[in-house]
Amino acid sequence: MVTRQEFLDRTEREIIILDGGMGTLLQARGLGIGQAPEEFNLVRSDVVEQAHREFVQAGSKIILTNTFGGTSIKLDEYNLGSKAKVINEQAVKIARRAAKNSDTWVAGCIGPCGKYLKPVGKLDFAPAYHTFAGQVKALAGADVDLLIIETMSDIREARAAMMAARHNFDGPIIAQMTFADGRNTVTGTDPLTALTVFEALDADAFGINCSTGPEEIFDAINLVRRKTTLPLVVEPNAGMPRIEEGRTCFPASPEHLAKYAKKFVAAGVNVIGACCGAGPTHIKAISDAIQGLKPLIRKRDRCRSRLSSRDCTIEICADQPIRMIGERINPTGRKKLRAELREGKFHLVRQEAIEQAKAGADVLDINVGVPGINEPETMRQVIKVVQQAVNLPICIDSSNPEAIRVALEEIEGKPLINSTTAEDDKLDQILPLAKHFGAAVLGLTLDENGIPETAEERLKLAQKIVRRGLEIGLRHEDIFIDPLTLTISAEPKRSAESLRTLRMIHEQVGVATVMGVSNVSYGLPNRALLNRTFLSMALQNGLDLPILNPFSESARQTIDAANVLLNRDRAAKKFISNYGHVEEEKAKAAIDSRPLKDRLYDTILYGNREMILELIDQALNEGWEALGLNEKVLIPALQEVGRRYDKREFFLPQVILAAETMQDAFKRLKELFPAGEAHNRGKIILATVKGDVHDIGKNIVAVVLENYGYEVINLGKNVNTRVIIEAAAEEKAKFVGLSALMTTTMVEMGRVVHDMREAGIPAKVIVGGAVVNKSFSDEIGADGYGKDAMEAVKIIDLLLNGKA
Structure with a gap:
């Protein structure tokens, strides 16, 4: 294990080069669709070791163990949870062999556990902490030099991982989050807030990884570089993936990442690597580009x-x-x-x-x-x-x-x-x-x-x-x-x-x-x-x-x-602004004195689940009809949630809370809808495609769609194409929503669209997921692309009304 001071000293002497995307290499070397990359530590250790060795030869001074999904919760999705300890231990041994006789350090890699914590998801803090603690103990027991926590998008999950790491490991810890647009994670956290939390939890370096490429990460680094004296770390993706001739490709060239590496050094970054889509050639280009450059001494803004x-x-x-x-x-x-x-x-x-x-x-x-x-x-x-x-x-x-x-x-x-x-x-x-x-x-x-x-x-x-x-x-x-x-x-x-x-x-x-x-x-x-x-x-x-x-x-x-x-x-x-004009002081209106319609609207908008049923009953007692209440008050409030989400005023926690509050209201109201006027806008089949075990985003989409009046049939994750087609036909669904998180499984979406058309299924197909974009949607012949839950609602509404 490297000491924390040794890590700090090295970041002050030199720009340290990290490795690139391990998953990208494994996918090209036999990793099957739906197979956990971490399983290769047990069944194809030679492939993992060779990948590490290629990064070392390209100039990496820190290589990450093949344990990004190495928590027991994540491995359970592949029926490997019971092997979590041995998988992590074996990963360290493999990386150690590849780094032998070099000055390259081995970092234990810790990624998200695959489930959002409350209130965004259903996972409590304690089990999240314990799953990360188990992984940290396995990595530390196998003698890693340092730990890298990366690709976190939920600050509560990031806290659990960082706390587990610091409590069970005495060496250096790099803590990183991913910001979708350079400004916020999908759950709302901005770079300064992430830095504030990680500093307080005693991280040794703060970093930003993944994203859609170096451009967004550069913007995020500029927001925090004068706010800390901690070493800064970046690992950008090689751009947003796209499909070419049935293969997943990343557009950012080695030269493009190398150009940004110089910009990162000038901004005060101390450790530079790459993420998805970046192989040894990208790392070599980065290493060559920063030869002779020294770390910048950053001045921190004074703040108590x-x-x-x-x-x-x-x-x-x-x-x-x-x-x-x-x-x-x-x-x-x-x-x-x-x-x-x-x-x-x-x-x-x-x-x-x-x-x-x-x-x-x-x-x-x-x-x-x-x-x-x-x-x-x-x-x-x-x-x-x-x-x-x-x-x-x-x-x-x-x-x-x-x-x-x-x-x-x-x-x-x-x-x-x-x-x-x-x-x-x-x-x-x-x-x-x-x-x-x-x-x-x-x-x-x-x-x-x-x-x-x-x-x-x-x-x-x-x-x-x-x-x-x-x-x-x-x-x-x-x-x-x-x-x-x-x-x-x-x-x-x-x-x-x-x-x-x-x-x-x-x-x-x-x-x-x-x-x-x-x-x-x-x-x-x-x-x-x-x-x-x-x-x-x-x-x-x-x-x-x-x-x-x-x-x-x-x-x-x-x-x-x-x-x-x-x-x-x-x-x-x-x-x-406050005192430039004098107005007669007005008494602050009590919130309960506002019209009932306004209070109900705000109850949905701000997700007040404690008051929604009481206010619904009050409205019904005052003569509101259930259908009118839903369409004239509740749905418009949910639409305002969507508008604020689009403007980055709301994020996933607010969307989910509003949707759950709406769900409570809708369950109460739909029992009272007149016969034949039930607010059902049609059936939607949702599925994560074959080989992909990620369904957090899809499940959020399901909740939101249900509250817009659609009947959602959620088939789950890793769903076979045949099952999707049969469900669409049997349910006479108007729409089919497909989700994929991994570049290896996004190609399966094209097969589903093709087979649905061949089978004569009339349902419109909407696709989404972290690696999916509009151009990919158009390429495979999908009817629409929903980048998130609120966008999916918009696209489906447009298609339903013949406007898309």
């Missing part, structure tokens, strides 16, 4: 810290606008919220999350501390609801370590744990959780003796918390400090000490600070005046992240003004 959700990252920097933590999801003093939490209801939680986001909160504090409830399970459910409702980072507010742990399993980004004290037993409980789950942690300046009276004593506690955090492996940017605010009615001198503590932490400790502002005025009249004045003073003394009621107009105005005066609002753009 970052927090993130699945698809939103906030930066806490001196030159960025002041960020605010919304405090409203807290049952203290709120009878209605306490009652809902006791009953296991979360409508008010969802409403508070949405309204605080609209009011300008940047992070949401979540506290579910109600006596007598199961706090860990309630916290789990509330985290799910909030993450479905808004895309803001989360602050987990609890003193219960188990509730914090459960929350961290559900988190989709990098959260803030609120909190630990400086007491040794509390630090021993909370800091390891932050380290393991890649969270930031908030330290309170108090210990077993209470809150110290002087700023100097509080500073010592802050320094202790930071020191202990660094000792366990946290970084400065993962540690926040709260100097604590006491009410001035009881402790008149303490507020001044809190401000002094803020200043001292800012100047002497250098970590981000958090403080609840409203405590200072408790028990006094005109609290808003005291709060905003204290907030202004705290910001001047270095407060980074105030905890506030975001509905407080005076607090928002104070922050807006401070952003201008502290030069955080350049040219006062936001201030002028």
